Amino acid sequence: MAAITQTCAKCTKQFLVIDQEQQFLREKNLPTPSQCPECRQARRLELRGGRKLYRAKCSKCGKDIVTSYDPQTATSPILCREDYDKWNVEGDLMVNEPLPDTNTPQ
């Protein structure tokens, strides 16, 4: 298996998806990332925001978690690390590969 060259959907920089990562994605049944590691990292930091930590429950699996989102004001679902990572990858796809019909942005 060879490394795949991908073009970042955000900054159009080319990046490699190495063997190991491909294997990881396959095991987790996740799609190939559409943004370069820098853009993904920046997005994550942006989404995570401040340092203050809160105790909450994962809105997907109900597990107790510590999060930097304030559960009172959070605008997106609060997820445990596992569900968050999954959501993050799926989120990238939705942003960069708009679906026809139903999910057309306003």
Ligand SMILES: [Zn+2]
């Ligand atoms: Zn990028």
Ligand SMILES: [Zn+2]
């Ligand atoms: Zn969860």
